[in-house]
Amino acid sequence: MASGYTVAVVGATGAAGSTTLKILEERQFPIRELRCFASPRSVGRLVTFKGEPHPVRAIEAAAFKGVDISFGSAGTAQSKEFTPMIVKAGAIVVDKSNAFRMDPAVPLVVPEINAQAAARHSGIVACPNCTTIVTVMPLKPLHDAGRLRRVIATSYQAVSGAGVNGIDELRQQTLAWARGETIPPQHFAHRIAFNLIPAIDKFGENRYTAEEMKLVNETRKILDSPDLPLTATTVRVPVFTSHSISVNAETETKITVEQAHRLFSSFPGLRLFDDPSEQRYPMPIIVEGQDDCFVGRVREDISHPSALNFWVVGDQLRKGAATNAVQIAELLIR
Amino acid sequence: MASGYTVAVVGATGAAGSTTLKILEERQFPIRELRCFASPRSVGRLVTFKGEPHPVRAIEAAAFKGVDISFGSAGTAQSKEFTPMIVKAGAIVVDKSNAFRMDPAVPLVVPEINAQAAARHSGIVACPNCTTIVTVMPLKPLHDAGRLRRVIATSYQAVSGAGVNGIDELRQQTLAWARGETIPPQHFAHRIAFNLIPAIDKFGENRYTAEEMKLVNETRKILDSPDLPLTATTVRVPVFTSHSISVNAETETKITVEQAHRLFSSFPGLRLFDDPSEQRYPMPIIVEGQDDCFVGRVREDISHPSALNFWVVGDQLRKGAATNAVQIAELLIR
Numbered sequence: 001m002a003s004g005y006t007v008a009v010v011g012a013t014g015a016a017g018s019t020t021l022k023i024l025e026e027r028q029f030p031i032r033e034l035r036c037f038a039s040p041r042s043v044g045r046l047v048t049f050k051g052e053p054h055p056v057r058a059i060e061a062a063a064f065k066g067v068d069i070s071f072g073s074a075g076t077a078q079s080k081e082f083t084p085m086i087v088k089a090g091a092i093v094v095d096k097s098n099a100f101r102m103d104p105a106v107p108l109v110v111p112e113i114n115a116q117a118a119a120r121h122s123g124i125v126a127c128p129n130c131t132t133i134v135t136v137m138p139l140k141p142l143h144d145a146g147r148l149r150r151v152i153a154t155s156y157q158a159v160s161g162a163g164v165n166g167i168d169e170l171r172q173q174t175l176a177w178a179r180g181e182t183i184p185p186q187h188f189a190h191r192i193a194f195n196l197i198p199a200i201d202k203f204g205e206n207r208y209t210a211e212e213m214k215l216v217n218e219t220r221k222i223l224d225s226p227d228l229p230l231t232a233t234t235v236r237v238p239v240f241t242s243h244s245i246s247v248n249a250e251t252e253t254k255i256t257v258e259q260a261h262r263l264f265s266s267f268p269g270l271r272l273f274d275d276p277s278e279q280r281y282p283m284p285i286i287v288e289g290q291d292d293c294f295v296g297r298v299r300e301d302i303s304h305p306s307a308l309n310f311w312v313v314g315d316q317l318r319k320g321a322a323t324n325a326v327q328i329a330e331l332l333i334r
Numbered sequence: 335m336a337s338g339y340t341v342a343v344v345g346a347t348g349a350a351g352s353t354t355l356k357i358l359e360e361r362q363f364p365i366r367e368l369r370c371f372a373s374p375r376s377v378g379r380l381v382t383f384k385g386e387p388h389p390v391r392a393i394e395a396a397a398f399k400g401v402d403i404s405f406g407s408a409g410t411a412q413s414k415e416f417t418p419m420i421v422k423a424g425a426i427v428v429d430k431s432n433a434f435r436m437d438p439a440v441p442l443v444v445p446e447i448n449a450q451a452a453a454r455h456s457g458i459v460a461c462p463n464c465t466t467i468v469t470v471m472p473l474k475p476l477h478d479a480g481r482l483r484r485v486i487a488t489s490y491q492a493v494s495g496a497g498v499n500g501i502d503e504l505r506q507q508t509l510a511w512a513r514g515e516t517i518p519p520q521h522f523a524h525r526i527a528f529n530l531i532p533a534i535d536k537f538g539e540n541r542y543t544a545e546e547m548k549l550v551n552e553t554r555k556i557l558d559s560p561d562l563p564l565t566a567t568t569v570r571v572p573v574f575t576s577h578s579i580s581v582n583a584e585t586e587t588k589i590t591v592e593q594a595h596r597l598f599s600s601f602p603g604l605r606l607f608d609d610p611s612e613q614r615y616p617m618p619i620i621v622e623g624q625d626d627c628f629v630g631r632v633r634e635d636i637s638h639p640s641a642l643n644f645w646v647v648g649d650q651l652r653k654g655a656a657t658n659a660v661q662i663a664e665l666l667i668r
Contacts, residue, residue, distance in 0.1 A: 150637050154488040154580045156530055156569065170528075178512035194504075194573050195619045196490055198580075198631055198645045203610040207591065207633035216636070229637035233580045233645065235490065238572050239528050246488045246532075246567045248582075257541065276537040285529045297532055299541035302550070303484050303563035311532045311567065 004030035005333060008067045008091065010082065011074035012036035012047050012056060015164045016096055019322035020071050021049050027326055030333070035067065039078070064089035069329050072096055073321075087123035092332055094125050094325045098210075101126040101218055108221045111327040112269040113140045118331045125328050130320030131155050131211065131234060132218040135245045137270055137293045137319075138312050141263035143223055146251030149306075150229040153215055153247050157200060157234060158284060159192060160241040160316050166192075170238055188236065197236040209234060242284035243316045246297075250307040257298050260308055264295050269319065274298050282313035290315055291323045338364035339667060342401045342425065344416065345408035346370035346381050346390060349498045350430055353656035354405050355383050361660055364667070369401065373412070398423035403663050406430055407655070421457035428459050428662045430655055432544075435460040435552055442555045445661040446603040447474045452665045459662050464654030465489050465545065465568060466552040469579045471604055471627045471653075472646050475597035477557055480585030483640075484563040487549055487581050491534060491568060492618060493526060494575040494650050500526075504572055522570065531570040543568060576618035577650045580631075584641040591632050594642055598629050603653065608632050616647035624649055625657045 007024065011017040017038070024031065036047050038056045046053040057063050059082050064070065070086050072079050072095035079097035086093050100106040107117040108126045110133055118125050128136070135153050142148060159166035165187040173193035176183045182191075190197050201210035208216075212232040220228050237244075255263070265272040273282050274296035282294035293314035301307035314320050341358070345351040351372070358365065370381050372390045380387040391397050393416050398404065404420050406413050406429035413431035420427050434440040441451040442460045444467055452459050462470070469487050476482060493500035499521040507527035510517045519525050523533070535544035542550075546566040554562050571578075589597070599606040607616050608630035616628035627648035635641035648654050 152486055152582050152635075152637065154567075156490070156571070174508060175512055178509055189613045190617060191619055195617055196571065196573060196578050197617060198578070198615050199610065199613065206636065207610060207631075208636070231582070231635045231637040231643060233488075233631065233643055235578075235580070235645075237490070237530065239530060244530050244532070244569075246569070248486050248565070276533065276541060279523045279533065281532050283524060283529055283531060285525055297541075297567065301486075301565045302540065302542070303486065303565040309565060309567055311569075 004032035005068040006033040006035070006066050007031045008035045008037060008064060008070035010037040010059060010070060010072050013038045013042045013045060014073055015160055015167065015317055016321040017073035018047065019317040020073055020325060021047060023318065023322045023326045025050055029326060029329065035063065037063070061085050061089055064091055067091040069094060069332060071325055083124060092121065092123060092125065094127060094328045096127045096321055096325055098129065098214065100124050101128060102221065108218060109328050110136060110222055110324060111331055112137065112267065113222055114224065115331050118328055125332070127321070127325045127328060128218045128222060129214040130161055130316040131157060131243050131245065132215050132222070133320050133324055134243050134293050134312055134314030135215060135247060136219050136222050137314070138247065138264055138295045138310060139219065139249060140223065141267045142249055142251060142255060142260065145259065145263055146253035146255045148225070148228055148249060149252050150250040151247065153232045153245050155232070155234040156237045156239070156244040158239040158241045158243055158316050159236065161243065162187060167240060170240065192236060192238050194238060198233070200234045200236055239284045241316055242287045242313055243320060244282070244284060244311065244313045246311055248301060248307060248309050250304060254306040255308060257300060260298050260310070269293060270295055272296070282311060284313060287313045287315055291318050293319055338366035339402040340367040340369070340400050341365050342369045342371060342398060342404035344371040344393060344404060344406050347372045347376045347379060348407055349494055349501065349651055350655040351407035352381065353651040354407055354659060355381060357652065357656045357660045359384055363660060363663065369397065371397070395419050395423055398425055401425040403428060403666060405659055417458060426455065426457060426459065426666055428461060428659045430461045430659055432463065432548065434458050435462060436555065442552060443662050444470060444556055444658060445665055446471065446601065447556055448558065449665050452662060459666070461655070461659045461662060462552045462556060463548040464495055464650040465491060465577050465579065466549050467654050467658055468577050468627050468646055468648030469549060469581060470553050470556050471648070472581070472598055472629045472644060473553065473583060474557065475601045476583055476585060476589060476594065479593065479597055480587035480589045482559070482562055482583060483586050484584040485581065487566045487579050489566070489568040490571045490573070490578040492573040492575045492577055492650050493570065495577065496521060501574060504574065526570060526572050528572060532567070534568045534570055573618045575650055576621045576647055577654060578616070578618060578645065578647045580645055582635060582641060582643050584638060588640040589642060591634060594632050594644070603627060604629055606630070616645055618647060621647040621649055625652050627653055
């Protein structure tokens with residue numbers, strides 16, 4: 001019998017799920033047996049892993065018997081429905097959805113930041129929202145060095161954050177434009193081609209969107225700073241993958257640009273990319289396909305004695321989702 | 335002889351210049367004679383005004399004799415070169431370039447905000463940078479009502495801000511993508527199609543770009559608040575026209591969302607567009623072709639006891655350039 005783990009990928013045909021398969025392969029995760037799952041309409045399709053076809057199965061308890069680790073890459077509703085069953089079948093679930101992130105019993109983990117939290121799981125480890133992951137990566141070394149006092153995050157989010165439907169919608173709308181046609185929005189509330197939509201997910205009573213409150217609440221949980229003052233504005237932009245965030249971070253102890261450069265360049269998973277004279281700054285087209293989050297445009301906030309502005313970009317499907325989930329699984333098998 | 339003024343448009347073939355002609359027509363500016371000017375390579379071309387062709391002339395002193403008002407829609411270098419000559423010929427220059435904006439002897443005017451400043455000109459009135467205009471419009475009523483204490487502006491700027499070359503580059507790159515091809519960037523430093531470029535104009539010693547410092551310094555001058563703490567991040571996005579800015583504004587006196595709604599909806603040139611439950615918020619595709627700046631996503635900053643977040647979008651070629659310039663001219667002839 002081959003050594004390794006029996007691994008399930010739930011939502012294997014989606015954008016995050018198929019990237020998870022790619023990352024499992026790239027990082028040579030020790031897999032003895034792979035089982036791929038998706039919603040009924042995808043059952044019977046084949047997905048490829050290490051050059052081999054794998055049939056997509058229906059999500060039912062019996063099929064999870066013997067699974068060690070299950071990656072949840074489906075939506076929040078599906079995750080709420082199926083995760084308890086999968087845990088009961090004996091698997092540890094690394095869940096990418098919003099279903100359990102703020103559950104006090106569930107660790108919310110970015111391995112470079114709070115790996116130790118993963119050990120305290122009771123069957124589920126949650127993977128944060130993609131925008132949270134990219135934003136919190138550079139915040140962590142600043143927090144450790146100077147204690148964050150207030151954070152203002154403003155995002156530029158790719159359509160990949162809305163899954164394959166989001167990617168397809170930008171593609172189809174742009175192709176229609178090239179033919180001199182327009183097609184109505186289907187997945188997004190408004191046209192996304194050559195436009196900006198300053199609203200992601202539903203609005204809450206405080207006039208923030210759910211996406212914005214995820215960024216606020218998840219960052220606090222990951223940094224173990226439940227009272228950290230934080231505000232966010234999240235915007236969908238016509239970019240295929242990679243989320244960008246403009247961050248203003250105030251610290252108790254002043255951090256200079258030089259210090260921030262040192263902190264960012266020595267933090268695992270971050271790549272300092274900040275050479276304005278050479279027109280080098282993080283951009284989606286540079287970061288796409290990379291596991292690191294790229295940080296640049298670091299400068300002192302001229303409106304405040306102890307704050308920095310910077311710009312961070314991360315591949316939403318990789319570090320923002322699949323890579324982070326596989327890193328969590330690597331922690332679990334250590 | 336027809337009543338009205340002799341008007342010159344310098345840079346009449348560019349994006350801002352041709353929009354200026356359109357706005358002069360729309361607002362029925364009283365023109366007795368129109369003279370159009372551009373760089374040598376455009377001389378002899380025809381531009382259309384009120385259905386009539388007008389030949390493009392070379393910029394030389396004799397041609398400005400008798401001109402009452404000259405709209406400067408050329409670049410900064412050209413404006414520095416030609417404006418003194420045009421003023422000497424007897425015209426008042428409404429200049430859209432960066433050449434004179436921070437000159438203490440030159441008023442920098444957004445008519446809804448500081449109309450009275452225009453009267454103090456000595457031949458030149460400067461029109462602010464497009465991003466500044468859109469940002470400062472909602473800041474003014476907040477400043478009057480609660481005294482601004484700190485502003486953090488984060489922009490999403492359309493390619494029209496880079497003129498016709500910028501618009502053409504996004505179009506050509508996107509059409510190439512639709513054909514399955516890629517073409518190298520020519521006008522921008524990097525690809526703009528499906529990408530974000532977090533750098534507009536040159537970098538200064540403080541690691542801010544010239545575009546960011548324009549937003550900072552011009553806002554202070556327009557609001558007559560030379561010490562107002564302000565910081566900015568400016569980003570080019572793949573949108574054709576209309577600039578969007580996410581603004582965080584701290585005030586001495588707390589302003590509630592309800593108060594801000596009242597302030598914004600009663601301020602001339604601003605349109606409150608803030609109904610999340612109906613998915614109504616300002617977007618470039620809605621604002622394109624409009625003279626008003628649209629403001630929405632107004633909410634209290636949950637990280638601070640006396641700050642607001644909001645999102646403002648303005649057509650960069652209209653209120654961000656031509657409309658504001660024509661409004662200045664309307665003040666001058668009053």
